[in-house]
Amino acid sequence: xxxxxxxxxxxxxxxxxxxxxxxxxxxxxxxxxxxxxxxxxxxxxxxxxxxxxxxxxxxxxxxxxxxxxxxxxxxxxxxxxxxxxxxxxxxxxxxxxxxxxxxxxxxxxxxxxxxxxxxxxxxxxxxxxxxxxxxxxxxxxxxxxxxxxxxxxxxxxxxxxxxxxxxxxxxxxxxxxxxxxxxxxxxxxxxxxxxxxxxxxxxxxxxxxxxxxxxxxxxxxxxxxxxxxxxxxxxxxxxxxxxxxxxxxxxxxxxxxxxxxxxxxxxxxxxxxxxxxxxxxxxxxxxxxxxxxxxxxxxxxxxxxxxxxxxxxxxxxxxxxxxxxxxxxxxxxxxxxxxxxxxxxxxxxxxxxxxxxxxxxxxxxxxxxxxxxxxxxxxxxxxxxxxxxxxxxxxxxxxxxxxxxxxxxxxxxxxxxxxxxxxxxxxxxxxxxxxxxxxx
Ligand SMILES: [Mg+2]
Numbered sequence: 001x002x003x004x005x006x007x008x009x010x011x012x013x014x015x016x017x018x019x020x021x022x023x024x025x026x027x028x029x030x031x032x033x034x035x036x037x038x039x040x041x042x043x044x045x046x047x048x049x050x051x052x053x054x055x056x057x058x059x060x061x062x063x064x065x066x067x068x069x070x071x072x073x074x075x076x077x078x079x080x081x082x083x084x085x086x087x088x089x090x091x092x093x094x095x096x097x098x099x100x101x102x103x104x105x106x107x108x109x110x111x112x113x114x115x116x117x118x119x120x121x122x123x124x125x126x127x128x129x130x131x132x133x134x135x136x137x138x139x140x141x142x143x144x145x146x147x148x149x150x151x152x153x154x155x156x157x158x159x160x161x162x163x164x165x166x167x168x169x170x171x172x173x174x175x176x177x178x179x180x181x182x183x184x185x186x187x188x189x190x191x192x193x194x195x196x197x198x199x200x201x202x203x204x205x206x207x208x209x210x211x212x213x214x215x216x217x218x219x220x221x222x223x224x225x226x227x228x229x230x231x232x233x234x235x236x237x238x239x240x241x242x243x244x245x246x247x248x249x250x251x252x253x254x255x256x257x258x259x260x261x262x263x264x265x266x267x268x269x270x271x272x273x274x275x276x277x278x279x280x281x282x283x284x285x286x287x288x289x290x291x292x293x294x295x296x297x298x299x300x301x302x303x304x305x306x307x308x309x310x311x312x313x314x315x316x317x318x319x320x321x322x323x324x325x326x327x328x329x330x331x332x333x334x335x336x337x338x339x340x341x342x343x344x345x346x347x348x349x350x351x352x353x354x355x356x357x358x359x360x361x362x363x364x365x366x367x368x369x370x371x372x373x374x375x376x377x378x379x380x381x382x383x384x385x386x387x388x389x390x391x392x393x394x395x396x397x398x399x400x401x402x403x404x405x406x407x408x409x410x411x412x413x414x415x416x417x418x419x420x421x422x423x424x425x426x427x428x429x430x431x432x433x434x435x436x437x438x439x440x
Contacts, residue, residue, distance in 0.1 A: 003079040003127060005049075007041040008071040010064045010115075013414070014057060014424040015355060015387060016433065024196035026222035027250035031056035033355040033387060036063035037419060038071055038115045040123055042079065049123030050413040053111045053326045054354040060424065066112035069099070074116060083124050087147045090117055090332040094149070105152075106304035110329050117330030118360070122410035132331070132410040133366035137177060141166030144371075148336045149306075149329075156310045157340045165342050169371050176370045184401035185365050185375070186215065187383040190248070190353060193219035202231065203238055213400030215244055216271060216380055222249035225264060232268045241269060248274035251302070255284040262292040272296040272320050279303060285317035298322055301351035305329070306336045313344040322351040322382075325360035331410075338368050347376070353384035358395035359411035362402045390418035 018030035034057050040049035053063050070093055074082065082089060093113040094105055102109055125132045136144070145162045169176075189212075192205030202219070209217050219235065221228045228247070235245060247270055253261060258276035273295050277284050279302035289297040300322030303309050312318045321341045323334050341348045350365050352358040358381075365381045373379070381402055388394035391414055393407040405411060424430050 001043065003047065004043045005040055005075055005077050005079070005082070005123075006043055008068075008075060009039050009041070010067045010071065011035075011037040011039070011419050012060045012064050012424045013037050013052075013355075013419050013422050014060060014430070015422055016429070017386070018057075024194045025220040025248065025250040026195060026252045028056060029196075034060045034424075035355050035414070036060050036067055036115065037414065038067050038119045040071070040074070040119045042123065047123070047126055048413075049119040049121075049126070051115050051118035051122055051326075051330075051360075051410065052356050052412050052414070053115045054324075054357055056354075062108055063111065066108045067115045070109070070112045071116050071119075074120065079123055079127055082120050086117070086120060086124075087149065087332060089120070090147070090329060091149050091151075093117070094329060105307065105329070110305060111326060114326055114328055114330035114333070117332050118325070118410060118412065121331045122412055125410055126408040129408045131405045131408060132363040133180075133370070133404065136331075136335075136363070136367040137173060137370040141170070144335060147332045148339075149332065150336075152307045153310050153336060153340065156314060157336065157343055161343055162336075162339045165339055166371060169374070172374060173370055176374055179375050180366055180369055180404050184398070184403045185362070185369050186377065186380045187397045187400055187402050188216035188218060188244075188246070188349075188380040189214045189383050189385070190218045190220075191383075191385045192217055193248070195220040195223060199231065199234055203234060206235060206238055210239065210243070213398070214383075215400055216246060217244075218246040218248055218274070218382070220250065221247040221265075222252040222261070225261060228261075228265060232265060232270075236268055244271045246270060246272045246274060246298070249276050251275045251278055253277050255281065255287055258284075258288050259291045262288070262295060266292075266295065270295045272298040274298040274320075274322070275301070280308065282308065282311040282315055282317055285312060286315040289317050289319065296320055298349065300324065301327060303327060303337075306333050306340070309337045309340060313340055313346060318346060320378075321346050321348050323348055323361065323364065324351045325357055325364065331364070334364050335367075338364065338372055342368075342373050347373070347378035349379060350381050352382040352395075353386065355387045356391065356412055356414070358383055358388065358402075359391050359393070359405075362395055362405065363410055365402070366404055390414050
């Protein structure tokens with residue numbers, strides 16, 4: 001029977017994380033981790049394509065609408081046609097000039113495009129009974145390259161470049177896949193580092209992270225230099241001089257402030273400073289990178305598209321590239337981002353956390369490890385210990401390594417009970433917490 005797409009539906013799902021200060025940083029004081037969740041229904045009642053766009057609350061109001069507008073366009077396609085033409089579908093979704101006017105390959109509609117593309121990849125994987133990382137790893141270089149939109153990046157990565165990278169990885173794929181299945185890919189954690197946590201909780205969670213096998217922990221910073229120095233002094237006393245520590249400013253500084261602030265923290269032997277300034281300021285990142293060395297600059301969770309990543313790479317503005325599963329236009333664009341990073345010799349250390357981001361982005365890191373850049377110790381994938389219980393296959397980290405998912409799909413599939421309970425504003429949680437709901 002031909003599998004075809006019969007309907008689509010978006011769900012506004014919000015979790016009340018602001019009540020616990022989970023996720024608090026210098027820029028985002030009270031996020032309610034939320035999913036603008038998309039489900040594709042098919043002619044097989046048991047087979048859906050699921051994805052989400054991560055927002056931190058009210059953004060869902062507009063994200064849901066954008067997803068509904070774009071997702072309606074794939075109804076009626078067969079899964080086979082969609083798989084064969086996934087690159088063209090992506091290009092078509094980004095080429096509606098009336099919608100493109102609102103943000104050229106960036107923002108709400110670009111993320112909505114990502115929701116549609118990611119839900120299709122979820123469906124392709126489920127239809128074949130394999131996890132997404134495996135589907136991508138088994139595809140031929142030509143199939144992978146046909147999914148990429150090379151518009152605006154061909155000065156940095158051509159189809160021929162991409163094919164050459166993928167062909168050169170073919171010989172090692174089986175070995176890399178075996179290592180992935182046996183060990184996984186290294187994770188790091190941000191769980192101890194939220195700004196809203198007091199020192200006691202931060203240190204207790206740091207000890208737990210080390211005991212859990214993580215070899216890098218990241219701490220939020222940038223609200224007060226006195227607080228940052230106090231927190232990092234205590235962490236260094238606890239973990240010793242060589243344990244890897246990163247910090248994350250979540251965009252709070254201007255360029256000169258970033259340089260001055262980070263240089264006041266040089267004594268703490270930091271591995272990277274993340275999001276030191278506005279994510280679109282490529283030239284600023286390049287200057288920061290030069291002037292805070294040897295501390296490395298990392299960014300990408302707000303990297304709007306492949307064109308931003310191209311420029312960060314071309315200007316030597318980053319040493320660590322942090323792709324995000326739901327910021328850009330889905331798997332198609334992140335494949336391009338990973339291949340560009342490989343060409344420029346920069347490790348991809350995906351951003352995760354939020355709701356569902358660990359579950360989704362791990363597949364891309366695993367494809368990178370199997371088919372693109374192999375296993376290496378510069379790749380660490382972010383892990384935050386929140387909200388995994390809502391997914392059919394929660395991200396699994398053991399001894400500091402993400403273990404390869406085994407269930408079919410892309411990781412985004414959430415339990416119906418979780419969607420129903422946290423549906424905004426009508427689900428049981430929000431109807432019982434009317435006041436909080438109004439304040440989110
Ligand atoms: Mg961050």
